Amino acid sequence: MNARRAGYVFGHDGHQMGTEPIEIWDAMIYSAARGMRRPVRQEDSSLARGSAMTTRRSRFTTTLLLLAVVAVVAAILEGGGRFLTRGREQNLMISPHLNWSDVQRFHPDLMWALKPNLDGVVQRVRTPEGTLDSSIETNALGLRNSPIGPKGDRLRILALGDSTTFGAGVNGDETWPAQLQKALDPEDAGLVEVINAGVSGYSAFQGLRYLELYGFDLVPDMVITCFGHNEWSDVLPTQIGDVEWTNSESASGFVLLIEDAIRGAARMIRPKPFGERHQRMTPGEFADTLVRMDDLCRLHGCTLVHLVWPYLSDLRKQPRGDQAGPRALIIGASMYNGTPTISLFDLVAEHSEALFFDEVHMTAEGCRLVADYVAARLGPPVTESLWGQTAERMVRWGEVFERRGDLSSAAGAYRQALQYDAENLPALVHLAEILNEQGDEQALVSVLAKLRELDPEGAYAEIEAHRSPPEG
Known part of the structure; x- marks a missing residue:
């Protein structure tokens, strides 16, 4: 049991x-x-359950209120950051009292850019005598240029710069890039296309950003830059330099406020060794930007050429001291990388003050003289620049120079083409024709020997038929 x-x-x-x-x-x-044990009454149980539910509801309500407060504070910070940033960005428009805002727009990567598809918008610039109006037209890419189609086999030159390249005060067909195309291809044979990517107020860093983000998509064979005027201006309303610019549309307003706060705290805790920034670019940043442009052009297989732009005071033999430094930096960066440079100082020394309508900008006639001067000096930069060229491209350059009557540069281009391809028939034919015209019998003999080997009954026979008899 x-x-x-x-x-x-x-x-x-x-x-x-x-x-x-x-x-x-x-x-x-x-x-x-x-x-x-005292029996638990039903009403006591109901009160207990009600109290517990009230406590839980109170906690839930408190949590919601806290979340709402956090959301409101975050929204205020986000909105405030974006408002302050956008407000500063809108102030980037230079000279709004001269209706620049009718022509330019804010750009998140470039700070500002030309508005696309403008048609006959009147732009007004200030001169010592008053104001000067010009007509502004832009294409779908926001460039002061005709619509850009497929490149084909044309040589394409991309002109980067500030208002001197954009052509402040002159019409679109009067800018130096537009007139450079006429100078290089006077018969409009489709040999050359010059694209004007200049924008008023641009610094070299903005030009570099454009080149990186958009310029190389146009597949240029040559890039001609003209900077050194705006880099030394006071810092922009953003209170930061050009190289510190970031795309504010890709960051939250809260992050932008935090960055500003950190930047301000850093200045208080550890002042900059060279003082606060007062200019859009420092001399070192300017030189580094030019060197970087050259590196990128080599990487993309095109030639970079720098223009050194003069001032009216240079023509008056009263050079401005604040321009000596930028010019020295351009020349120094060019020497560092072996970049061709074309100085316009000799040009202005030969002409009157009618070239300028203010201290910096040239008239339509001045732009024409600049275009002719540059066209006449592109031969050596092209024929001596070994990077990024091909035999076909050098033959094209030779044809451009030959049409302009610059036989020396043309012969140099054809010889350069033969360095890339010793059996390039067009280069041999063109070079033989030039040597025959110049009467360089010794050089002609070696070229004809190569032609006889490659095309005895065609090109060789034709040149022999028109060959000038040797002297003596």
């Missing part, structure tokens, strides 16, 4: 106290314990 059910209860002296089974005692003890 189960001990629990059949056992007996004994006293402390070991005598038997009773014969009731243990389970009866258990039942009695359990009943007594139940009797001592």
Whole structure:
């Protein structure tokens, strides 16, 4: 029998106290314990549950309020950051009192850019005598240029610069890039296309950004730059330099505020060793930008040429001291990388003050003279620049120079083509024709020997038929 059910209860002296089974005692003890507990009434249980629900609801409401406060604060910081940033960005428009905002727009990567598809918008620039109006037209890419189609086999020159390249104060067909195309391809034979990517107020860094983001998509064979006028202006309303510019549309307003706060705290904790920034670019940043342009052009297989732009004061033999440094930096960066440079100082020395309508910008006639001067000096930069060229491209350059009557540069281009491809038939034919015209019999003999080997009954026979008899 189960001990629990059949056992007996004994006293402390070991005598038997009773014969009731243990389970009866258990039942009695359990009943007594139940009797001592006060029964829980239904209304008490309901109150307890209600209190718990109220507590949970209160906590939930508090959490929602906290989240709402955090969201509102975050929205205020985000909106405030974006408002302050956008406000500063809108102030980037230079000379708004001269209706520049009709021509330019804010650009998240370039700070500002020309508006696309402008048609006959009148732009007004200030001159010592008052104001000067010009008509502005832009293509779908926001360039002061005709629509740009497929490159084909044309040579393409990309002109980068500030208002001197953009052509402030002159019409679109009067800018020096537009007139350079006329000078290089006077018969409009489709040999050359010059694209004007100049924008008023641009610094060299903005030109570099344009080249990186958009310029190389146009597949230029040559890039001509003209900078050094705006880099030394006071810092922009953003209170940062050009090289510190970031695309604010890709960052939150809160992050922008934090960056401003950190930047301000850093200035307080550890002042800059050279003082606060006052110019859009430092001399070192300017030189580094020019060197970087050259590196990128080499990487993309095109030639870079720098223009050194003169001032009216140079023509008056009263050069401005604040321009000596930028010019030295352009020349120094060119020497560092071996970049061709064309200085326009000799040009202005030969002409009157009618070239300029203010201290910096040239008239339509001045731009024409610049274009002719540059066209006449592109020969050596092209024929001596070994990077990024091909035999076909050098033959094309030779044809351009030959049409201009620059036989020396043309012959140099054809010789350069033969360095890339010793059996390039067009280069041999063109070079033989030039040597025959110049009467260079010694050089002609070696070229004809190569032509006889490659095309004895065609090109060789034709040149021999028109060959000038040797002198003596």
